């Protein structure tokens with residue numbers, strides 16, 4: 001029997017908004033495995049509910065505000081953290097944003113500004129976070145995890161510009177794996193099937209995507225938040241020490257199907 005023990009490890013989790021957030025489920029699982037949790041939230045308003053949630057962890061998390069749409073913010077968040085913790089072993093990047101009107105209707109109508117915004121927050125932010133995190137992760141056997149969706153390479157009507165962002169994000173995972181590998185930092189993406197969250201519910205066609213996964217995937221059901229969190233635990237543990245630059249599907253096998 002192997003147990004994953006993350007005692008003595010610091011895990012910085014971006015993207016908790018509420019109790020349904022994938023990031024929250026990952027944070028809870030890493031906490032249960034013994035990691036010290038740092039929760040990063042986008043703004044004051046979200047910060048209050050993150051603070052309430054954080055009190056459910058086994059010890060109070062370090063909290064840090066960070067809006068990833070601005071590099072200066074990302075830099076000052078890591079500066080603030082450097083005085084609180086001695087290094088970072090795990091980063092969970094579980095962030096996406098697009099204007100609601102760009103997550104429905106014809107993709108061809110995506111305006112330039114909506115495209116820029118979605119790609120900036122949902123894809124570029126991983127590069128920015130990895131750059132400022134790397135000095136604090138170097139030589140510790142660190143692991144970065146980001147969240148993607150199969151719309152990176154297949155068409156899911158309604159997912160629109162977020163599919164383009166996920167394609168960019170997955171490419172970044174491969175390029176960052178090369179940049180960071182010699183510093184003993186791994187980076188991987190989890191491609192999750194649909195789960196109910198604040199973000200997923202605003203995608204037009206989300207219900208159809210969820211139904212299609214349940215009906216057509218080899219396992220004949222949807223995934224759970226816990227299945228994603230358990231895969232994240234594996235990816236940030238020594239059990240996955242040889243894996244980097246990878247996209248792991250947690251989708252009850254939906255991506256292998258042709259019909």
Ligand code: NAD
Nearest residue numbers: 015016017021022067068095096147194195197198199200
């Ligand atoms: P969520 O709404 O709970 O999480 C999205 C997070 O992004 C929120 O915490 C939000 O505050 C944060 N965020 C948005 N703009 C930000 C900014 N400028 N700076 C910092 N943080 C910002 O929804 P979720 O479904 O848990 O999404 C997490 C990740 O999982 C996303 O990348 C999403 O695309 C991905 N994903 C979700 C599903 C699903 O079905 N829910 C499936 C596959 C992948």
